[in-house]
Amino acid sequence: MPDPISRGMFITFEGGEGGGKSTQIRLLADAIRKMGQAVVTTREPGGAPSAEQIRGLLVSGAVDRWQPITETLLNYAARAEHINHTIEPALGAGTWVLSDRFADSTVAYQGYGHGFDCQKIVDLHQIILGDFKPNLTLILDLPVEEGLRRAISRGDGEDRYERMGKEFHNRLRDGFLEIAKAEPDRCAVIDATQSIDSVCKNVLVALHTKFPDLAS
Numbered sequence: 001m002p003d004p005i006s007r008g009m010f011i012t013f014e015g016g017e018g019g020g021k022s023t024q025i026r027l028l029a030d031a032i033r034k035m036g037q038a039v040v041t042t043r044e045p046g047g048a049p050s051a052e053q054i055r056g057l058l059v060s061g062a063v064d065r066w067q068p069i070t071e072t073l074l075n076y077a078a079r080a081e082h083i084n085h086t087i088e089p090a091l092g093a094g095t096w097v098l099s100d101r102f103a104d105s106t107v108a109y110q111g112y113g114h115g116f117d118c119q120k121i122v123d124l125h126q127i128i129l130g131d132f133k134p135n136l137t138l139i140l141d142l143p144v145e146e147g148l149r150r151a152i153s154r155g156d157g158e159d160r161y162e163r164m165g166k167e168f169h170n171r172l173r174d175g176f177l178e179i180a181k182a183e184p185d186r187c188a189v190i191d192a193t194q195s196i197d198s199v200c201k202n203v204l205v206a207l208h209t210k211f212p213d214l215a216s
Contacts, residue, residue, distance in 0.1 A: 008095045010099070011097070012100075016169055018146065020140055021100045024138070038094065047078075068116035076124055112174060136210045137188070138190055139179070
C-alpha cells in the first residue's frame, strides 16, 4: 500500500504594520515550491469567502468602531471559517500553508494593543481551536515609525489600524516580541529593516532551522 500523505506544515507571518509580510510570503512560497513541496498562501482576517466578509468589518471604518471584545470575537469567527474552509483541507492533503497573520495577531492587537485580557483570548482560542497552532511563526519586526510610513504609502483603503495612535502600535510591537520570547521554539524574529533579499535569506534560515530535513 502507498504511504499516506503526510500532513502539511503551517507557517505564519506576523508583526506590525508595514513589515513586508505579503512580499515575504510570496518569496517563501516560491522557494518552497522549488523544493518540490505544494504550498498555498492565505491571510487573516479572511482566507475564505465567509471570513473575507468579516475582514471588511475589521480593517475599515472608524478607529473606535468596535470594542476590543467585539474585535476579538469577530477575528475568531473569521478564523474558524478560515481553518474549516482553507487551512485544514490543505494541511490534510499534505500541502503547506503560509498565512499572513493568525492567532498571534489577535493577542497582539486586541490584547496588548487594545488592553483586552490576553488570558481571555488564550481561553477563547482553546474553546474554539483547541491546541491548534502554527508549526513556525516568523515575526517581521521594525520600528513603529518606519512600519507606519510604509503601510500608509500603500493606500489600499484598509487603514483602520494604521490610523490608531503611535502608542497603540508601540504596545503592539512589544506584544509580538513578548509572544516570541514566550515561545522561542515556534517563533523567529526577523529584522524587517533590511533589504527584501536579506529578509528573505533570514526567513529561509529560520525555515531550515525549524525543518532541517527540508530539501534545499
